[in-house]
Amino acid sequence: MKKLSIARNSMPESGIRKLQNLASAIPEAIRLETGEPDFITPSNISEAAAKAALEGFTKYTPVPGYITLRKAIQEDFNKDYNTSIDINEIIVTSGAVCAITAALMAIADHGDEVLMPDPAWPVYEMILIAQGFTPVSYKLEPDAGFTPNWSELESRITDKTKAIMVNSPSNPTGAVYDEATVKKIIEFAQKHDLYIISDEVYDSIIFDGKHVSLKTYDTDGRVITIMAASKKYAMTGWRIGYAVANKDITASMSQIMITLVGNATSVAQKAYEEAITGPQDFVEKARLSYKNRRDKVYDLFCEAGIKAYYPKGAFYMMVDISSTGMDSDDFSIALLNEEKVSVAPGATFGKTTARMIRISYATEESKLLEGVRRLCSFISRHSK
Helix, strand or coil: CCCCCCCHHHCCCCHHHHHHHHHHCCCCCEECCCCCCCCCCCHHHHHHHHHHHHCCCCCCCCCCCCHHHHHHHHHHHHHHHCCCCCHHHEEEECHHHHHHHHHHHHHCCCCCEEEEEECCCCHHHHHHHHCCCEEEEEEEEHHHCCEECHHHHHHCCCCCEEEEEEECCCCCCCCCCCHHHHHHHHHHHHHHCCEEEEECCCCCCECCCCCCCHHHHCCCCCEEEEEECCCCCCCHHHCCEEEECCHHHHHHHHHHHHHHCCCCCHHHHHHHHHHHHCCCHHHHHHHHHHHHHHHHHHHHHHHHCCCEECCCECCEEEEECHHHCCCHHHHHHHHHHHHCEECEEHHHHCHHHCCEEEEECCCCHHHHHHHHHHHHHHHHHHCC
C-alpha cells in the first residue's frame, strides 16, 4: 500500500495524552495532568439543550451558527470588551480547536510560518503541522511572568511569517497579559503585517487584575479572537465555541467549516445560548473556587521550598523540577509509578519548560492537595 500522509503522521505526540493513557491504567491515581473543570455543567444549560432537542432543534444549522446565539455572543462580547463587532464577524464552531484550525486555514498557505509561544498548548503545533504550516517558536520568559522576549521575537520574523499566536490567560502557565503587553503585541503585528490568533478561552478565570482582550485594540481587523464554553461554563464535552474576526476571515472560515464539520452541533448551540443569556452565578463560583485552590497549592510549594510560578489566571501552575536532574518526561512517569500522581511534562509545551511540570488545580480539592503533597515529597526525595 502507498504511504500514509507524511505531514499528518509527523505530528508530535501530546505529552498530556501520554500521561492520561498511563494514568488511566491506575484507578487510584490522582489526576493533575488534565485541564478540565471538576464541576458539572450547570443544570439550566443542560435543561435548555434537552428542551431544544424535544422542540426539534436537531437539524442542520446555518454554518456560522444560529442567529440567536450569535446575537447573544455579540452583545456579551461588546459589553465585556468595549468593542462594536458586527454579527457577521462572529462564527460559531465546534470548540476552540475547530475555530483555531479554520482560522489558520483561512489566513495561511502551505509553507507559511506561524509564530507560536514557547511554552504553549501542544495542540497548536499539531494543528500547524497537520495543515502544512511551519511553526516557529518564540520564547516566553518565566521570570518575567511568561511574557515574550521581544528581541528574540523580532529575530523570528522572515518573509514567510504570516501570523502570531498568543494565549492569555495561558495554558500552561497561568500568565495573564496586561494592557501594556497586549498593546505591544498589536504594535508588533502591525509593524510586520501579521495576523494575530488570540486564544482567550480562559477569559473568565482571572484572579489578579482583569482580562484584556486583544480585540479591544484591534484597529485594522488583524485579530482573530478564539473563545469557547468549555472552561467558563464547564462544558468541555459539548464542543462549542466561536471566533471573532473581520468579515472576510469569517466568510472564509464558513467555507472551511463546511469541509470540517458542516456546523456546530445544534443542541450544543442552544445550550451555549442559555449559558450566555442565563444566570452567571456559576462563573463567579467557579472562579473563586479555583482561586482558593491556587492559593492553597502555592502555599504548599512555598512551605516545601519548591519553586512554582504564581499564576494569575486559568487553572494551571508550572513547577520547577530542575533540582531532581530529571527531564520532565522521565520525572512524570517516575512520579506516577512511585506516588500515583499524574502531571503533565513541561517538555510537551516547549523547550522553555523542559525542566518543569504542569499541574491542573481544577481537580477536587482534597485529591488536589494530597497530590501536591506527594509531588513535593517526590521532588524533595529526588533532589540532588
